[in-house]
Amino acid sequence: MSRGKIAIIGIGEVPTASMPDRTQWDILYDTCMEAVRDSGLHKNDIEGAICVSPQAQPKITAELSFGKLPEELGLKGCRDTVVCNAGGASTSNCLRLAEQWIENGTAQAVLIPHVTVHSTVPIPDLINFFAQAGVDLQWEYPFGSTYNIIMGLMAKRYMHETGCTPEEMASVVTALRSWAAKDPHSIFYGKEVPSVEKVMQSSLLNTPLHKRESNVLADGGCAMVVVSAAEAKKMKRPAAYKLGESVRYFSGTPLMRDFHKVVEGFYLTGKESLAQAGITKDDVSLWNIYLAYSLAHPLMAEALEVAPLGQGGKYFAQGRMSFGGDIPWSTIGDAVGRGHTGSGVSAALYVETARQLMGKAGERQVKDCRYVFQNTAGGSGFNNIATVWGRDF
């Protein structure tokens, strides 16, 4: 679809945290201004604004949907703005639309912001939103299902089929948190990395999911500036070039999601996106995987042939995907390590992909980072979008 057509040239982000004192607009100002300054462009060079849809926040979603962002930020050159919503895959669709706008001349530079402030949403509303979103209201919700339970169902079957142990599953949290502890934008920055034993000792929410294998809801925001690959090349600034993409749809209702079709989808989208980028898995410097929950990471590692079949959990347990390991993996720690910002985890992961390729990842910088594989998934896992990014094209 897109080998070398667009590039991310500017990024901005606020640390993920609980920030009830900050409004969404306060965060949007900071992240958008930082991203535009980082790009080297002037604010009036931004000709399009494509916003990641905030989840469970109807007021800010309505304001963004009805065009307030360019006006609020004084983006005098902006020709159009829109909000994209595909849950966790929203940012991927913002990037796709940016590519289209850049290709057809609608905009030469596009700003893609995300913001989420969970901490001021009334708790009953938050619980109700996450209980119903992505769950079928006729065939699942009445039985008392939750996101945690859906992930538990998938993990239980995976463990049954592969022999992956609870200890190996717990080691995924240790790996993800080892990256988060080094990430100034993580809610767990500088915090102790929980051992496998500590993860296992945390209370059981629903089998086989322990409390430390679940996510902490948090507030956060980030933004990116995207231009054509040719323009980015001309600007001679650090950039992340989009080199490949592939996607598969699975199902809207978790019950209808065939386990093997999902694994096949992970495998095919990985293969196709790498082929489109003209590289192989051995060329990938960093696997930036977004799955929201730790339990699906071993499965993804196997589907991408990063680990042999049935060995995904063992690879994590051996520390190979941890900070300092030989397979750099989810360097923001996915939602488990970053804190869950609704549709924002995948946005933050794209920012991290760009940060790594630009050589700005500090202590977490992957050595000689040339190619990053990144996936996103929408809703409770209705699809998988695989993308490949490079520091050149």
Place this chain on the structure above:
Amino acid sequence: MEFDMTKPNPEVQPWSMKFWEGTKEGKLFIQFCKDCKSYIFYPRKFCPECWSGNLGWKQASGKATIYTFSTAYDMVEPKFMDELPYTIAYVDLEEGIRLMTRIVECKPEDIEIGMPVEVVFYPRNDFMLPYFRPVKK
């Protein structure tokens, strides 16, 4: 802080009414396409295989095996807290249909993938939900 403690009813569509009427009579109906002979779950307005509107219903045996399950101990909606612990499962019916359900009438620690189960109907407001219990040996 006020939570809505009303237990949710299934949000029924016109073409799924027959399913829920059946559960009130202690019957598990599966939608069936008379043209392409496919079993359909969940019920649709048109057959998802061939888009035929020539649809009917067949009564399932109610026998199934557990494909996967997860027993909840915490962090469910407040309206379901009084039912903890409970086990949610995907079960595969003999007719080749997969349902989400609850596994009841047994201890959570006795539940296993592949376990044979049978349908049993439990009330929810004005509805009867199809739950499953282990088949007695």
